Amino acid sequence: MNDHVAEISILSPVELEAHLFDLADLLHACVHAGANINFVLPFSQDQAMDFWRQKVVAPARAGTRVVWVARTSGDIVGSVQLDTDTPPNQPHRAEVTKLLVHPDFRRRGIARRLMADLERHAAGLGRSLITLDTRTGDKAEPLYVSLRYTVVGTIPDFCRDPFEDRLHPTTIMYKLL
Incomplete structure (x- = not known):
């Protein structure tokens, strides 16, 4: 991967499917670098691919998940998702999921x-409230x-460490936007 300024863009569902291997590589690298994003080791390329296929492609096709990528010299080095699949009484809200930056391109x-x-x-979608969660003390x-x-608060014992049983x-x- 080259060291040029990243270009940010939204992936259409068709583009998302075309870049599944690149996105799986990004997720795999982040998990193996210690990102606490719902996965634990051992974590394989196949598991990373399954995540994108099973959890992201269908919502993107349905229009309830927007996926951005950051590219440097054409290589995907970052990604984030906006989940707009909210209950009927929360059309003003959306959730940030899976903010990923390849370990070689952080900071x-x-x-x-x-x-x-x-x-x-x-x-622009009329979502005035954005929510997210992150492991307490994580770099993010x-x-x-x-x-x-x-910060609203913390939930104890919420997630398992990717490297150890803790x-x-x-x-x-x-x-509020």
């Missing part, structure tokens, strides 16, 4: 740019705070 503003595009898009938590997300709390956050 370059890619996550911040992905989130900015996601927030603009959400506002200060990023979200710097983006003006408000539970961690998660922090629930929101932002």
Whole structure:
């Protein structure tokens, strides 16, 4: 992967399916680098591919999941998703899921740019409340705070550590757009 400025774009469902291998590689690399994003080791390429096929493609086709990617010299180095599949009494809300930046491309503003595009898009859809959760103390938590997300609280023993049999709390956050 080359070291050029990342281009941010939304993937259509057709593009999403065309880039499943690249997205699986990104997810696999992030999990193996310690990202606590619902997976534990051992975590295979096949499991990463299954996640994208089973959990992302169908909602994207249905129009309830928007997927952004960050590309550097054509390579996918980051991704984030906006889940708009909310109950009928919450049409103003959406959820951020799976903010991923390849370990070799972190600390370059890619996550911040992905989130900015996601927030603009959400506002354009009339979604004025964005929610997310992150493992308490994770590297992403200060990023979200710097983006003006408000901490609601923590839930103890919410998620398992990707490397060892240990539970961690998660922090629930929101932002009014």
